[in-house]
Amino acid sequence: METKTKSKRKKHPEQFKLEAVRLLETRGERTVADVAAGLGVAESLLHSWKKKYGSAAAQVRKERGGETAEEELMRLRREVTQLRQERDVLKKSVAGLREGPLVSPYELVDSEKAAFPVAALCEAVGVSRSAYYAWRGSTPSARELANERLLAEIRSIHVENEARYGSPRIVDELRDRGHQVGKHRVARLMRENGIWARMRRRFRHTTDSKHKLPVAANLLAQNFTTTAPNQAWVGDITYVWTAEGWAYLAVLLDLYSRRVVGWAMRKSLSRELAVSALRQALTRRRPPNGLIHHTDRGSQYASQEYRGLLHQHGARCSMSAAGNCYDNAVAESFFATLKKELVHGCAFETRSEAYDAISDYIENYYNAKRRHSAAGNQSPINFELANSGRLAA
Known part of the structure; x- marks a missing residue:
C-alpha cells in the first residue's frame, strides 16, 4: 500500500514577508498572481501576510518617515544620548537651586563644562554657545577648540565611511591624518555626540550541506593565519533581498590580507x-x-565541476566539519560586515542595483580603503603592497 509523506512547509524569514507585503501594496498594474509568481509563493500566502503585516508595516513606514530600520536606530541612539545629557544637566540645575542662590544658565554651563560638552550644555539650558562665550568674556579654551576641530574631523570620517567605522578605526584614520589622539578621547567625543557605527545582525546560512556528494577533510583546522598571499582562500555564499526577489552572492577571500579575490x-x-x-x-x-x-x-562546492576546477589548478580542497560555523569564521565575518555596513541600510529595487552597490563596496571600499584589524589596520590592497610587493593593486 502506498503511503503519502507529508511535505515540510517552507519557512520564510520575517523580512521576506514584510517585503512581500510592501511589493503587494505598491504593485501598480501587476496582479497579485504576478507578485506571487515573482516571489515564488502562493497567492493565499500573500493574502495571509497582507492581513497580518499590512497595516502594521504601513504604520511603521509612516512613523519612520521613510527611514530604514538602521537609520532609525542610529537616530534614536543620538536622541537618547542628547536626552541623557539634558536630563543630567537639569538634575544639576535643580540641585543647585535647592542648595543655594539662583544661578544663571551661563553659570551652570561654566560649572559643568568639565563633565559635559559645552554644545550639549548650551542646548540643554537654552542659550547659544556664542552668547555663553560672550558672557564669559573670553574665547573657548585651547582644549575646547581642539575638541571641536577633532569632532568635526570625526564626523567627516564617519560620513565618508557611511557610519561603518567605530572608534578604533576612526582613531587609526585620525592618526594617519596627523592627529595625535587617544582612543578614550575619541570614544568619549563620539559617545557624547551620538556618533555610532552600524549594528551587526545575526548571520544565516545559505548553502545546502545535506547532499550525498563527496566532502573534503578540514585542512585549515581553524588556522586563519598565513605568511604570504595565495596560501589559503576561504569562501561562502549569502543572500541579499531586492524588490525583484533574492540575489545570491558568492565570495572568496585570501586569508593573508582578507582581500576579496573573487x-x-x-x-x-x-x-x-x-x-x-x-x-x-x-x-x-x-x-x-x-x-x-x-x-x-x-553542494555548490562539493560538485564535480567545482572540485575539478580546483584540481586543474593544483589547489587542495578543504571543508568545514558538519555544522561547525567556526571552521569558516573569516568568510562568515565578511558577510556580517557587508550586511552591517551596506545591505541592512539599503532597500534595493532591482538585482542590478544590488549588484552595483555590492561591486562598489567590494572593489572600491572593502579591498581598497576599509581598514582591517587582521591586515595591520590597513586596507587589504595596501597591506599586500606594503608587505609582499608581489601583487599589483
Missing part, C-alpha cells in the same frame, strides 16, 4: 554561481600549486 552574484543559488566566483579568483590571482581552498560542505 565574487559573483546571480538570481539563483546554483553551482554556476560558485564556479563564476572561483574562475574570477583564479584569473585574478593565478595561485601556485598547493593553495588551500576552504569552504563549508555546500
Whole structure:
C-alpha cells in the first residue's frame, strides 16, 4: 500500500514577508498572481501576510518617515544620548537651586563644562554657545577648540565611511591624518555626540550541506593565519533581498590580507554561481600549486565541476566539519560586515542595483580603503603592497 509523506512547509524569514507585503501594496498594474509568481509563493500566502503585516508595516513606514530600520536606530541612539545629557544637566540645575542662590544658565554651563560638552550644555539650558562665550568674556579654551576641530574631523570620517567605522578605526584614520589622539578621547567625543557605527545582525546560512556528494577533510583546522598571499582562500555564499526577489552572492577571500579575490552574484543559488566566483579568483590571482581552498560542505562546492576546477589548478580542497560555523569564521565575518555596513541600510529595487552597490563596496571600499584589524589596520590592497610587493593593486 502506498503511503503519502507529508511535505515540510517552507519557512520564510520575517523580512521576506514584510517585503512581500510592501511589493503587494505598491504593485501598480501587476496582479497579485504576478507578485506571487515573482516571489515564488502562493497567492493565499500573500493574502495571509497582507492581513497580518499590512497595516502594521504601513504604520511603521509612516512613523519612520521613510527611514530604514538602521537609520532609525542610529537616530534614536543620538536622541537618547542628547536626552541623557539634558536630563543630567537639569538634575544639576535643580540641585543647585535647592542648595543655594539662583544661578544663571551661563553659570551652570561654566560649572559643568568639565563633565559635559559645552554644545550639549548650551542646548540643554537654552542659550547659544556664542552668547555663553560672550558672557564669559573670553574665547573657548585651547582644549575646547581642539575638541571641536577633532569632532568635526570625526564626523567627516564617519560620513565618508557611511557610519561603518567605530572608534578604533576612526582613531587609526585620525592618526594617519596627523592627529595625535587617544582612543578614550575619541570614544568619549563620539559617545557624547551620538556618533555610532552600524549594528551587526545575526548571520544565516545559505548553502545546502545535506547532499550525498563527496566532502573534503578540514585542512585549515581553524588556522586563519598565513605568511604570504595565495596560501589559503576561504569562501561562502549569502543572500541579499531586492524588490525583484533574492540575489545570491558568492565570495572568496585570501586569508593573508582578507582581500576579496573573487565574487559573483546571480538570481539563483546554483553551482554556476560558485564556479563564476572561483574562475574570477583564479584569473585574478593565478595561485601556485598547493593553495588551500576552504569552504563549508555546500553542494555548490562539493560538485564535480567545482572540485575539478580546483584540481586543474593544483589547489587542495578543504571543508568545514558538519555544522561547525567556526571552521569558516573569516568568510562568515565578511558577510556580517557587508550586511552591517551596506545591505541592512539599503532597500534595493532591482538585482542590478544590488549588484552595483555590492561591486562598489567590494572593489572600491572593502579591498581598497576599509581598514582591517587582521591586515595591520590597513586596507587589504595596501597591506599586500606594503608587505609582499608581489601583487599589483
